[in-house]
Amino acid sequence: MSAAPTSPADRLPLSTVTMRAAASWFLDQQTLPRHGEVTLFSGDFGRYLEELIEQVRQLAGQRSADDAPARVALAGVGEARRRLDEPEAAGLSGEVARVKRLARSVMALCDHYEALAGVVMCLACDKPIRAGEESVPYDQVSPSGGSARAGRVHTRCATAERQR
Template sequence: MRAAASWFVGQPTRHESLKIWSKDLTDYLERLIPAVKELAGIGPADDISAMVAMGGVGEAERRLYEPGAAGLRGETERVRRLARSVIALCDHHVNLSGSSNSHDS
């Protein structure tokens, strides 16, 4: 997931590919959000890493519900925000789980 999202962020885009990327990145976030929430809930309530991860989850949830933007430029930026949330949640997942390969596919 992280590799795909990282690749997308650095690429020029075309309108027809944005629909596919939007769906794929949305699917990734829908898998990552509950996984990160679960990991964040395992530790103590004052765990800083868990609190930061939950901030990332909140941001990802807001981005999931952003409406499609007008024009290629606006939609590209919206989908890039989804990609950045995927990258961030992958990092939080690794940090909270101690695993170096979780959701990297």
């Protein structure tokens, strides 16, 4: 048995892909889900946020007090905490609106976690580019001449034949 990780960098990355997918799915719903589904998502998002809040706080704490990304991340933590403290809303549509706010906090804290942890996401498949994986830079140029979305893609994603 190995020793427990002592710092956020020693831990396996959070499954932000899974968290983000669940939050995105819930936010994309055009009709009201059943109450049972809303209750399940509320519980999942609450657990995700508790885990993300702790990780983001630790990562931000490793930065200097004037580090802008850390300060913005901590503001996101405060907003997520306020949303977690909201009581269950009356009626299905009110509860869906509350859980959608939790989902938006999940999305935001996933972004903050990835930024503070230095996780690089593939712009093509939206999965992490892990150490040792081959990747290439990707810049999508906007009509105004600036880069609209710069980042990296897995080499396999860049060379994959597009399905028609």
